[in-house]
Ligand SMILES: [Fe+2]
């Protein structure tokens with residue numbers, strides 16, 4: 001049977017660490033898994049523009065306004081690379097967006113938390129972009145070429161975002177008493193939600209086995225979470241802030257911190273649509289898409305007329 | 314009025330206009346009609362706020378009273394702001410945002426071309442950098458004016474309505490006062506009559522090509538040269554300045 005040969009070629013590529021490209025044969029469950037993962041990621045970038053965009057008009061200095069605006073634009077750019085990568089798998093942008101707008105597709109739950117103060121902008125850049133990098137670094141070597149290449153560009157920019165977020169936190173943490181309180185409050189609210197970004201504990205995580213084989217995942221959720229805590233605690237100490245976890249303790253034996261798990265019951269609620277901002281985020285995306293409909297229609301009508309004129313000539 | 318006073322006010326006028334326009338445009342970020350356009354408009358907003366920053370930094374140094382660009386942006390009231398009224402108007406629908414932007418892009422293009430000849434090196438430097446940016450902005454907004462005009466009946470009507478409503482704010486673009494007089498004599502400021510001729514020609518061609526009609530005999534709104542604004546500016550500033558006003562000792 002011919003498909004078996006194709007499958008051998010595919011498996012061979014995986015084994016040799018080669019890239020699978022859009023024209024290559026690929027198993028259907030591989031294609032589906034990728035579409036799901038890449039589009040979820042794309043949706044996360046786009047929805048992620050909302051909580052941060054929330055502070056663009058209130059950024060407290062000209063420089064911070066420019067930096068934030070550029071950051072939010074970068075996230076949109078990430079969304080664009082990723083939608084384009086997903087489209088190479090044979091699904092249209094319209095269908096992808098439709099899945100987002102109807103709530104059928106998921107996006108990162110972290111963006112269902114509100115950005116309440118300016119310090120949240122620092123905390124999101126520092127912690128959320130930081131966690132995203134940790135999740136995504138391995139994707140630069142993902143088996144699917146267009147995805148891997150998109151991730152190379154994205155990771156570069158995410159590191160930049162993380163540094164900028166940390167810079168905002170630094171200014172606050174070393175600023176006035178009120179600014180320091182603002183920074184601590186943001187850390188208190190974003191610490192556990194950020195930990196959730198690595199996904200449920202390994203024991204309860206579906207999808208992992210194939211994802212490992214396909215090089216669209218290389219470390220488990222728990223490993224990444226541990227790595228994140230180990231990396232972040234010294235940064236918290238540098239800022240003179242306190243991790244909101246009384247159980248946090250260095251464990252010499254494992255050369256890492258022991259820490260409390262986030263509230264997984266809350267995580268499940270947010271995933272099922274009951275987070276503080278789920279409805280607002282989805283409503284905002286739907287409104288933008290709906291309000292933009294006549295704009296897209298005008299562009300299409302104009303392009304069509306131009307073509308007709310061109311063909312007539 | 315001394316040359317220094319005039320230069321301060323002139324630079325503030327330009328800086329404020331860019332800042333408030335950029336502030337308005339940035340409201341679209343994350344909410345654009347489709348992703349590519351969201352990114353493009355944000356790009357324009359970024360350029361414009363960048364220009365505002367350069368201009369306000371220069372204004373602060375011209376004033377020489379230890380105020381920074383941020384002090385000027387975040388610690389002046391609406392009655393001390395010189396931005397053109399057209400920039401502070403709500404974005405409205407996308408046609409309104411784009412029509413306003415095209416009107417201003419076109420003005421900026423010819424304005425910066427003149428300002429690039431200024432004897433003031435800082436202003437001519439800012440102008441030279443802006444010409445490149447504004448050329449791209451105008452290309453982008455003009456292409457949308459054409460699409461709206463010729464696209465669907467709905468888009469045509471929306472663009473025409475926007476043009477009808479915004480036209481009354483275009484008179485301000487070309488108003489000159491003592492500030493301009495003092496600085497034109499010094500070879501620093503732009504004679505806006507020169508800009509006006511080029512702008513009128515370009516804009517009427519653009520709208521004609523797009524089958525949109527510029528309204529006639531419109532009574533022009535005025536006030537911004539005296540820091541008199543529409544009701545919208547105070548709300549913009551209340552939002553934009555909230556943090557620095559709430560924490561006056563803080564650095565960000
Ligand atoms: Fe991103």
Ligand SMILES: [Fe+2]
Pocket residue numbers: 075129157158161
């Ligand atoms: Fe980012």
